[in-house]
Amino acid sequence: MKVDTAEQSSAERSAVAEAPVSAQAGEQANAAKWEPARGEPVVRFRGVTKTFGDLEVIKGIDLDIYPGEKIAVIGPSGSGKTTLGRMLMTLERPSGGTIEVDGENLWQMEVRGRMAPASDKHLHRIRGKIGMVFQHFNLFPHMSVLRNVTEAPRKVLGLSGEEARERAVEMLGKVGLADKLEMYPSQLSGGQKQRVAIARALVMRPKVMVFDEVTSALDPELVGEVLETIRDIAREGDMAMMLITHEMDFARDVSDRVVFSAEGRIVEQGTPQQIFETPQSERLKSFLSRFR
């Protein structure tokens, strides 16, 4: 990883990565096209770092996600994209920096005027605004499709069985699986499983949803149906989406903004057009050239 970093000028990296998002937009040559949305961001990463043992996976990331915004995070494998989403979902604790959700610090809370590690209660409250779809679906194999989707609304949100069922059936209809309610995950194709997982996350009505390489574990012929489902959701929703993906065409179609991360930093970001048609950094150019 270190060797890889060396080939690119460190000045370029730090200039782009360490500037706050809004300032950075102004610095880029053709930045006029992408303006940060107005209002308060729903998610705010500030100086976030993550170290696993000796390996620094995230080296300081600033990123804002605005309500309803669809951002695609692209970049080479091992660039920390997934870790970014996992830290937002509270599956990994950042080593440094802060993550705010709806203006509230996710991993820390104020206790008698001092910042302390977040309590379970604090995490639980804020986590309700975040949802996630996983690369490997992680459906509950011992539950029917319907129960996979109703379990959390009933047991976490406290909805009645009937309300939960209603919501779940609506969501499963939306992902095109209304006829599979009584099936078990093992009886479904990968694409169907992933669509159940999407319904299961959506039914909780999060403000921001992380899609973590949701098509990477699928057979190629099943990728389309899942991407189509996400496209539909993206079109209608006021839910913000963080799409961590290797599907460049998909990133270009669906997202409002594309973030290119490499070696644990954000190297470049902008509208899909900026990123894919007029990439600025050598790192991004060489990354994209591999997809042409």
Add this chain to the structure above:
Amino acid sequence: MWDWNYTFSIMPELLHAFLMTVYVTLAGFAVASVIGLILAVGARSRFVAVRIVVRCIVEFVRNTPLLVQVFFIFFSLPLLAGISLSAFATGVIGLGLHYATYLSEVYRSGIDGVPKGQWEAATALNMTKSRTWMSVVLPQALPPIVPMMGNYLIVMFKETPILMAVTVVEVLLAAKNIASVTYRVFEPYTIVGVLFLVVSVVVSLLFRRLEKRMNRTNGPVLKR
């Protein structure tokens, strides 16, 4: 050599005592199942103190003989703590606590078999820890360990004669009492052996059927 008349004459008493063996086994197994689960979940606590206490209990109980433990409960607890337990209660608690430490390992293997992604999915759905255990982890951890639980039930069953040391009148003590009165040892001890054999075999067959049935209903579902 084998006297059938004598056999029939002592059968009622032996069968009666055998019921005690069955009761003490079932009650002990119930205690072991519950405490074992508590120990297994406690061993995964994020509080170091809880993990250490659990580890100590498990190591202590497992590295001392069952016989010493039941002696301690029966004879020493009244002196130390003023707690005086009946022979039956001593047997149930002694067996239960002892095998809880073994069952906790069985539970652990089941719990470890639940993939990490399941925990993460539960977190992503904002389930609390206890909700995650109830809805996601235990329903997947328990079915695969049913056969091992069955084995331990049979092992416990065959260990009950140890409790004669604290005057639990289970089947072997009954046989011994009979033998000491009649001076005939061949029939009573043989009958005891046969009783244990028959019940053990039947129970293990039942567990095998249960296992097959679970595989049928849950097989494709629980395949990971």
